[in-house]
Amino acid sequence: MKKIFLIILGVLVLLMFLFGGRYNRLVMSEEAVTSAWAQVENVYQRRADLIPNLVETVKGYAKHERETLESVVEARSKVSKMEISSDLINNPNALAQFQSVQGELSSALSRLMVVVERYPDLKASQNFLALQTQLEGTENRITVERKRYNDAAREFNTLTRTFPNNIVAGMMGFGRKAYFKAEQGAEKAPSVSFS
Amino acid sequence: MIRRLCLFCTGLFLFCCWVPSAQAIEFPERPDGYVTDKVDLLSPETVIRLNRLLAGFERHTSNQIFIAIFPSLEGDNLEEASIRLAEKWKPGQKGKDNGVIFLIFQKEKKMRIEVGYGLEAVLPDAFVGNVIQQIVTGHFREGRYDEGVLLGVGSLMKSIGDEHQPGSGILPAMRELTPAEREAMEKRNQTIFGFVLLILLIFFIVDYIRYARYRHEHRIYKKRYGFWEWWFRFAILLFVLSMLFRIMFYMALFSRGGYYGGRSGFGGFSGGRGGGFGGGGASGGW
Numbered sequence: 001m002k003k004i005f006l007i008i009l010g011v012l013v014l015l016m017f018l019f020g021g022r023y024n025r026l027v028m029s030e031e032a033v034t035s036a037w038a039q040v041e042n043v044y045q046r047r048a049d050l051i052p053n054l055v056e057t058v059k060g061y062a063k064h065e066r067e068t069l070e071s072v073v074e075a076r077s078k079v080s081k082m083e084i085s086s087d088l089i090n091n092p093n094a095l096a097q098f099q100s101v102q103g104e105l106s107s108a109l110s111r112l113m114v115v116v117e118r119y120p121d122l123k124a125s126q127n128f129l130a131l132q133t134q135l136e137g138t139e140n141r142i143t144v145e146r147k148r149y150n151d152a153a154r155e156f157n158t159l160t161r162t163f164p165n166n167i168v169a170g171m172m173g174f175g176r177k178a179y180f181k182a183e184q185g186a187e188k189a190p191s192v193s194f195s
Numbered sequence: 196m197i198r199r200l201c202l203f204c205t206g207l208f209l210f211c212c213w214v215p216s217a218q219a220i221e222f223p224e225r226p227d228g229y230v231t232d233k234v235d236l237l238s239p240e241t242v243i244r245l246n247r248l249l250a251g252f253e254r255h256t257s258n259q260i261f262i263a264i265f266p267s268l269e270g271d272n273l274e275e276a277s278i279r280l281a282e283k284w285k286p287g288q289k290g291k292d293n294g295v296i297f298l299i300f301q302k303e304k305k306m307r308i309e310v311g312y313g314l315e316a317v318l319p320d321a322f323v324g325n326v327i328q329q330i331v332t333g334h335f336r337e338g339r340y341d342e343g344v345l346l347g348v349g350s351l352m353k354s355i356g357d358e359h360q361p362g363s364g365i366l367p368a369m370r371e372l373t374p375a376e377r378e379a380m381e382k383r384n385q386t387i388f389g390f391v392l393l394i395l396l397i398f399f400i401v402d403y404i405r406y407a408r409y410r411h412e413h414r415i416y417k418k419r420y421g422f423w424e425w426w427f428r429f430a431i432l433l434f435v436l437s438m439l440f441r442i443m444f445y446m447a448l449f450s451r452g453g454y455y456g457g458r459s460g461f462g463g464f465s466g467g468r469g470g471g472f473g474g475g476g477a478s479g480g481w
Contacts, residue, residue, distance in 0.1 A: 039473065043473075043474075129321075129324075129328075130321035130324070130325075131321075133320050133321045133323075133324035133325075133477050134319070134320050134321050136320070136324075136477070136478070137320030137324075137474070137475060137476065137477060138320075140274050140474040140476075141473055141474040141475065142474075143274070143275075143474065144278050144472075144473055144474035145473060145474070
């Protein structure tokens, strides 16, 4: 009787070790994805915060480009109206939508940057130069954080789908994480050239 | 025949898998020092001066500034290459993320200053862009690379100021270990652990045999201790001993005269310390 009890206890302890460790690893991996996502939101927010200032500066020099400026402002307001929650990463469609709305802002911005080429005064202004550098920096940060997010999500997805993690993941309800899709033409960061 | 076919198929498969990685420049595993100049763009005196300057800067503020000069981007994207290098060398302290890389590619005449997370507040992109455009570019165009780098680095250092003081010296042992140190510690811990385990096991077996003989001689039928009881004691003993060894290892590590020095020629350069980067900084060309 005592022996059976001991055996059961042993098996339980073994299972706990086996699955407890795996569960913890899954939780850690998911946490890494969430924090990577927080960074992504962060850098997109940073870009959105930059835009009012940029629009004001450009307005001062290029009054005739109302259309382009308006499209930027409109895309910006769309971005800020979007509901963002960390649930987004569990839903590929929601993430795709997030990406497309942000992509609209990107393309509006790149159109603005093309227009700006026609205004040498604006291009020479210190204020605009600083904003331009900041915008470039932000686009670069977006690229970096998106890549990190995708890497974290890929690691998590691989982890949850390999045996025997998939059993634990299935039991505990770990879903798949969505990815950012590769850049399409319109999604390219506004290319700004010095020279 | 079938085997050969299989072999052929695997070969074909492997060949298909082998895609030449899309123009990703290979960086060396470790920086040569604070300055890694692979094309001798800077004069030797400047390299020595910069190394001394940056070593002192790290000692006083714990910030790490690396300078990396490579011949060519090899078709790679500047920003992508830069962040990859930052992730490889990891300048800056772990947790503080206070590292900077000044990266220069000679052939493309491109440069980038990559700023770690922890210094983005004191080195905003606009400021770094300014340093590149107003200070460095002019000197580079006229071929005065030494001045350009020195002045650029100087203005970065000035702007950083005394951000991130090194931790107060109450418990120097509490600072972050570098990856190399951690690896050494882990390796040593493993050997120590195995050693302790072996000794304890031998003790146990010897004790068990001796007691068994004693029991046999004196006709005692009660065991001194059961398996679980022994296991419990063994675990506690193991834990205590491993803690002891760990403390001893730390003491050995940090009593070696501050561990700076010795590793390489100048002031003990020991590579990046795990700083994090998020794409901050600015790019430019000349």
